[in-house]
Amino acid sequence: xxxxxxxxxxxxxxxxxxxxxxxxxxxxxxxxxxxxxxxxxxxxxxxxxxxxxxxxxxxxxxxxxxxxxxxxxxxxxxxxxxxxxxxxxxxxx
Amino acid sequence: xxxxxxxxxxxxxxxxxxxxxxxxxxxxxxxxxxxxxxxxxxxxxxxxxxxxxxxxxxxxxxxxxxxxxxxxxxxxxxxxxxxxxxxxxxxxxxxxxxxxxxxxxxxxxxxxxxxxxx
Amino acid sequence: xxxxxxxxxxxxxxxxxxxxxxxxxxxxxxxxxxxxxxxxxxxxxxxxxxxxxxxxxxxxxxxxxxxxxxxxxxxxxxxxxxxxxxxxxxxxxxxxxxxxxxxxxxxxxxxxxxxxxxxxxxxxxxxxxxxxxxxxxxxxxxxxxxxxxxxxxxxxxxxxxxx
Numbered sequence: 001x002x003x004x005x006x007x008x009x010x011x012x013x014x015x016x017x018x019x020x021x022x023x024x025x026x027x028x029x030x031x032x033x034x035x036x037x038x039x040x041x042x043x044x045x046x047x048x049x050x051x052x053x054x055x056x057x058x059x060x061x062x063x064x065x066x067x068x069x070x071x072x073x074x075x076x077x078x079x080x081x082x083x084x085x086x087x088x089x090x091x092x093x
Numbered sequence: 094x095x096x097x098x099x100x101x102x103x104x105x106x107x108x109x110x111x112x113x114x115x116x117x118x119x120x121x122x123x124x125x126x127x128x129x130x131x132x133x134x135x136x137x138x139x140x141x142x143x144x145x146x147x148x149x150x151x152x153x154x155x156x157x158x159x160x161x162x163x164x165x166x167x168x169x170x171x172x173x174x175x176x177x178x179x180x181x182x183x184x185x186x187x188x189x190x191x192x193x194x195x196x197x198x199x200x201x202x203x204x205x206x207x208x209x210x211x
Numbered sequence: 212x213x214x215x216x217x218x219x220x221x222x223x224x225x226x227x228x229x230x231x232x233x234x235x236x237x238x239x240x241x242x243x244x245x246x247x248x249x250x251x252x253x254x255x256x257x258x259x260x261x262x263x264x265x266x267x268x269x270x271x272x273x274x275x276x277x278x279x280x281x282x283x284x285x286x287x288x289x290x291x292x293x294x295x296x297x298x299x300x301x302x303x304x305x306x307x308x309x310x311x312x313x314x315x316x317x318x319x320x321x322x323x324x325x326x327x328x329x330x331x332x333x334x335x336x337x338x339x340x341x342x343x344x345x346x347x348x349x350x351x352x353x354x355x356x357x358x359x360x361x362x363x364x365x366x367x368x369x370x371x372x373x374x
Contacts, residue, residue: 001102001105002097002098002100002101002102002104002105002106003097003098003100003105005102005105005106005109006097006100006105006108006109007097008109009108009109009110009112009113010109010112012113012116013112013113013115013116013150014116016113016116016117016119016120017116017119017120019120019123020116020119020120020122020123020124020142021123022123023120023123023124023126023127024123024126026127027126027127027135033132033191033194035132035187035190035191035194036132036135038187039126039132039135039136039139039187040126042139042183042184042187043122043123043126043138043139043142046119046139046142046143046146046147046176046180047119047123047142049147049172050115050116050119050142050146050147050150053150053151053153053154053169054112054116054150056154056158057108057112057153057154057157057158060096060097060161062158062166065154065168065169065172068172069171069172069175072172072175072176072179073175075179076175076179076182076183079183079186079187080182080183080186083183083186083187083189083190084186084190086187086190086191086193086194087186087189087190087193087194118286118290121290121293121294122293124293124294125289125292125293128293129293131304133304133306133333133347134304134349136333136347137289137330137331137332137333137349138289138293140289140327140328140329140330140331141286141289141290141293141330143328144282144286144328144329144330145282145283145286166234167231168231168232168234170231171228171231171232174228177324177328178324180327180328181323181324181327181328181334184327184333185323185327185333185334185335188333188335188347189335189336192335192336192345203306204306204308204345206338207308207338207340207341207343
């Protein structure tokens with residue numbers, strides 16, 4: 001019973017998150033300006049981390065947690081570097 | 094989902110509700126990202142996903158793994174701390190970069206810099 | 212104490228993070244985590260950040276609870292705006308410039324994080340010469356109301372903690 005309920009909930013959550021990723025990808029492609037694209041990319045990182053956590057619950061494997069941790073770390077560094085680039089046109093001054 | 098078969102009903106229900114709530118919030122935030130008209134409005138949309146969206150999913154994951162492995166799994170707290178620290182920093186950096194670009198190009202109606210820096 | 216461990220709070224935080232990551236409290240894990248935490252606090256000391264003065268740390272948990280409630284409330288508010296907004300509409304978003312009395316750098320950082328984490332408001336810029344901050348608000352009804360909220364609800368309490 002609880003396995004069935006959880007299975008459907010996980011499936012639905014995955015659909016919702018993929019739809020959210022689709023919205024972010026549309027914004028990423030449409031722009032219109034560079035800062036909009038960076039914002040969409042940042043959103044994409046967060047949703048990807050959430051999707052990995054949901055995958056972890058689905059498979060019952062704790063390894064997805066590490067992937068989610070890494071993707072939040074990498075997303076932060078990437079967005080910070082891109083913002084810096086938008087500000088000055090170079091990452092390291 | 095065979096590993097979840099021995100989960101009590103209340104736990105399965107709360108994990109399911111938390112997951113759907115978190116994923117729904119992320120979707121609403123992404124829809125906002127798509128619908129809002131200007132960059133400064135769009136900046137507000139992803140904060141839905143980065144506060145309670147990911148928070149709900151993390152609590153669901155903690156609850157689920159703690160019950161399945163019947164010991165306390167708390168390492169999701171690390172992701173929560175990381176997200177809480179990094180999201181404001183990235184959003185502030187990005188908004189400041191956008192403001193800087195808009196001021197130079199004079200494209201959108203943005204407030205002028207304070208008198209001391211003009 | 213300061214010479215052995217320059218930043219005890221940071222070291223404690225690093226040790227906690229390490230123990231959560233390896234998921235054990237065995238003597239080996241604690242020893243390795245302790246060495247890493249001490250190394251991290253030494254690395255931070257070599258960067259020489261300005262020292263924080265935490266005057267009344269006891270007020271922090273209450274503030275944290277209020278931040279959580281506020282984040283929950285504005286999550287609901289912003290979700291409603293997104294789902295109900297028609298193109299254009301009556302909603303107006305815009306910038307507000309607020310004069311702050313707080314000068315403590317960590318207090319300002321905490322204020323910036325609180326305002327940016329809360330959906331619906333983003334801290335944009337701070338000018339240290341004039342002591343003013345620029346805030347972008349998604350649903351700007353009354354500018355004076357936002358000035359009052361920032362000063363009464365957050366700035367006054369952060370000043371009690373940090374100054």
